[in-house]
Amino acid sequence: NAGVTQTPKFQVLKTGQSMTLQCAQDMNHNSMYWYRQDPGMGLRLIYYSASEGTTDKGEVPNGYNVSRLNKREFSLRLESAAPSQTSVYFCASETGAGANVLTFGAGSRLTVL
Amino acid sequence: AQSVTQPDIHITVSEGASLELRCNYSYGATPYLFWYVQSPGQGLQLLLKYFSGDTLVQGIKGFEAEFKRSQSSFNLRKPSVHWSDAAEYFCAVGVGSGDKLTFGTGTRLAVRP
Numbered sequence: 001n002a003g004v005t006q007t008p009k010f011q012v013l014k015t016g017q018s019m020t021l022q023c024a025q026d027m028n029h030n031s032m033y034w035y036r037q038d039p040g041m042g043l044r045l046i047y048y049s050a051s052e053g054t055t056d057k058g059e060v061p062n063g064y065n066v067s068r069l070n071k072r073e074f075s076l077r078l079e080s081a082a083p084s085q086t087s088v089y090f091c092a093s094e095t096g097a098g099a100n101v102l103t104f105g106a107g108s109r110l111t112v113l
Numbered sequence: 114a115q116s117v118t119q120p121d122i123h124i125t126v127s128e129g130a131s132l133e134l135r136c137n138y139s140y141g142a143t144p145y146l147f148w149y150v151q152s153p154g155q156g157l158q159l160l161l162k163y164f165s166g167d168t169l170v171q172g173i174k175g176f177e178a179e180f181k182r183s184q185s186s187f188n189l190r191k192p193s194v195h196w197s198d199a200a201e202y203f204c205a206v207g208v209g210s211g212d213k214l215t216f217g218t219g220t221r222l223a224v225r226p
Binding site: 042045090102104106107 | 117155157207218
């Protein structure tokens with residue numbers, strides 16, 4: 001099925017551990033995004049990639065790094081996890097330049113103890 | 114910068130009743146406007162979008178929304194709610210590129226049998 005695939009779906013970390021969230025899309029979209037979703041705060045943009053080889057900070061980039069490995073894959077890395085990074089993370093890709101129409105993955109629920 | 118307000122955090126309606134979810138935005142010009150739905154444990158799915166033209170837009174699952182420039186609103190409606198409509202609904206405002214997409218904080222809809 002065409003779409004956005006995220007792994008893992010669930011992860012529990014201890015403070016200070018690192019991990020990478022993986023995202024892949026098979027729709028040949030240029031732009032990809034990482035959001036976090038917290039209760040009462042909607043979705044906030046962490047990082048985005050407008051095209052292969054480029055990445056830019058969003059609203060809440062601190063504590064995260066990203067890699068646009070190729071056109072399909074966009075990963076999010078937590079180098080030293082903190083409890084404040086407990087959240088649900090969503091990857092999305094955009095259908096076309098300026099369209100603002102996003103296709104989302106199913107999410108990755110991360111708990112940092 | 115643009116902003117989005119969804120004044121209702123939770124709404125409960127009876128199955129078969131009509132529904133209206135409110136969304137107000139702040140932006141100097143007419144932005145792109147979106148409604149997304151998130152079912153439990155799932156990513157966000159686009160319900161409908163407004164770019165220009167007819168101010169009443171139809172979406173999937175029997176939803177519609179009306180853009181009212183004078184009120185800076187883009188309210189979502191459905192004439193008869195089904196139990197499967199129970200979900201969280203997000204209004205979003207875009208101004209051209211995906212990194213400029215701003216989400217509201219969401220409205221959680223419960224449906225009484």
